[in-house]
Amino acid sequence: MPHPPLIPVRLGAAAIKRLLALLMLALAAALARAELPPPVLQALAAAQIPASSVAVVVQPVDAPSPLLSHNAGQPMNPASVMKLLTTYAALDLLGPAHTWPTTAWVEAPPVDGVLAGNLYLKGSGDPRFAIEHLWALLRQLRVRGIERIAGDIVLDGSAFAPLDFDPAAFDNKPMRPYNVGPSALLINFQALRFT
Structure with a gap:
């Protein structure tokens, strides 16, 4: 048809x-x-x-x-996937060249290689600060004449507001690196245990 x-x-x-x-x-x-x-x-x-x-x-x-x-x-x-949102927000707010400095402060200059006062380490939230960076910072202090610290080493994490954080809340394994709370002065992703 x-x-x-x-x-x-x-x-x-x-x-x-x-x-x-x-x-x-x-x-x-x-x-x-x-x-x-x-x-x-x-x-x-x-x-x-x-x-x-x-x-x-x-x-x-x-x-x-x-x-x-x-x-x-x-x-x-x-x-x-949430890391993508966090990364986007950080890049948008801080820019791609942003760094988080960890600085050292002293109360007085060293005398004959001895720092009589305290050494203050102030963190600003560097998520990648590792033991190698701490050693490099200590080498810089030696170059500036500090061979021995007679005072205290004061760790200053005041760049972040205090937070009520329970690292065991997620899975009852508070010592796992993935359960670390926010801190302005992390070292090695807070994966070290000091005793």
């Missing part, structure tokens, strides 16, 4: 835009219902992670709906 002849239809620019918008919405809706791609499902299976334990949303910032949505309504632990 022959098809009826096609009748050419002229669509205006507005009608074409509406038609394209409808097609895009239909495509986005279809993709939003799409399951995870087979390679992702295979990788999850190989890692013995059930697909029900994963939530994924892929959506362009300027799009009205996601391209892919899997378990989007399920509450999940955000894990390291």
Whole structure:
């Protein structure tokens, strides 16, 4: 049976835009219902992670709906994804060249290599301050004539407000490095234990 002849239809620019918008919405809706791609499902299976334990949303910032949505309504632990937000906020507020200085202060200059007063170490929250940096700081003090400290070494973390923090609250393992609370004067990620 022959098809009826096609009748050419002229669509205006507005009608074409509406038609394209409808097609895009239909495509986005279809993709939003799409399951995870087979390679992702295979990788999850190989890692013995059930697909029900994963939530994924892929959506362009300027799009009205996601391209892919899997378990989007399920509450999940955000894990390291939250680091992206923290990093963005830090870069936006502080800038990429920001550093957190750890400084040393003395009450009086040394006499014959001896610092008779206290040495104050003031932290400003350097998250990467490690034992190597402390040794470098001590070498700088030696270069400035301090060979022995007769007073006290005072650690000053006052750059951060005091915080009521329980490192055992998360998993009852307060000595784990990941349970360290915020401090203006951390050394080695607070992974050292001084006795």
